[in-house]
Amino acid sequence: MNNDPTPAEQTTATHEVVLTLRRYRIAVPDAELSHVIAAHGFVRGLADLLAAVPDLALVGLGDELGDRRARAQGTA
């Protein structure tokens, strides 16, 4: 399967990058824009990897804190 972005997807990514930079008032010279678009792709790749993590439904920070408190009080 070819995972390369389609031209339409590339345009969308560039659009997203430009809007994000505007939101933060960051003006990137044209010569560096391709690097910033690559940075966007890098982050999306990491985010996709994390989105695939299973078992998260079993993780509740509240439960963990409760465990710690119980242990500290000698009740677990």
Next chain:
Amino acid sequence: MNGQRVLNHVPWTLADAVGRLRRRELSSVELTRAYLDRIDRFDGRLGAYVTRLDDDALAAADTADRALDAGGRGRLLGVPIAIKDIIATREANTWSNSEVDRPEWTARRDAQAVARLRSAGAVILGKLTTNEYALGGPDPGKRFPVPHNPWNVGRTAGGSSSGSAIAVAAGLCAGALGTDTGGSVRVPCAFNGVTGLLPTFGRVPADGVVPLAWSMDRVGPMARTAQDCAVLTDVLTAAPAGTERPSTYDLTGLRVGIVNATLATTDTDPAAVAAMDTAGAVLAGRGAQVSAVTLPRYDQTVAAAVLSLFGEAFDAHRDLLADHWGEYGRETRLALVRGAFVSAADYTRAQRVRALVQRELADVFARVDVLIMPTVTIGAPERAGLFESDVLRHVHTFYWNAVSNPVLAAPGGFTAERMPIGLQFVAAPFQDDLLLAVGQAFQSMSDHHLAVPAEVAV
């Protein structure tokens, strides 16, 4: 032995310096001058020091000598220490190797870690070079020194605590402070052949340290040996006075897990594999039980650390990036801007993964006491932009920044090109003392940490 154990005029280790000062075989002023002389001689070529504090250091050394004469016993009384230049000191500006103006960091005050060193009697020699804001790379176009690896000045010293590792390796201070958010203590330790501790998150205060990623930034000691790091750790963690560490550690029954199967690639340096095998054999020879261990969710945990780092770093810098884009180094700004694309959902997912892995690691550390794994699976390469090079895939430090475990980085061998190879020893949270004891035992049976680069072995 892969190097020469010769450093004229300065003690071999920080612990040795403490002993010789206490016995008055050496004065702090003499010792401070000896380090300053070595800095004069070698640092022009190595680029470890951003700011020297000669006059303040000699004055502090004189004060320390008088205290020693009066029977003073501060843990570091009269010992010259140098500080990574993202950690605030009262004598000098904190530049973070950046030309971006941040007045709040040029306000002169001590970071809490520095204050603790000073309370123990340390003499602050100067500020050490770092990557820009502990993230970018050396930039010859800026006014700051470019660090060079003393084992081969054409190779990278690693980062971001480059100057700290160079200064220790080259005998330009007795010990140093570094910081580590993605490997910045451990990678330079590996590339320069020195020892350093990533303490359990929160044990050493990060107050007064220019932030990179607030949920991961840690201050750690760097020195010649694990014993030296233990001395510094006692000071940095404000261990109660009178705390004594055993001079030997019985490894009988210690459960050691070797992590390597998933980390090796086809171009892993054979010396990295040999270092792992040798370390396991050395510890087994002293009675440790050695087994193979696979870390849970390696790639996903690294991704969680990296996403967290970039998200938090962008938050710390976003206003400055808007106003000073061109004043940041190119590598720094292109790294920082990555965080603009980390969404709230991405960041939240990363934190959930970190919590999950911390829980799964608790199960791992129910089965083993200490893990051993490579720091970087190659020796220091030629200098190149961190994010433009192929080096990062050999770096195995990020995983431990996602969680809170302590990690001891120690020399484990040498490549065929005589560049140092580093190991990581990892324990459960708050088992820093166990790690330091195991490191000390390992170093009592190996000599990699005793080697000195020929460049400075005079």
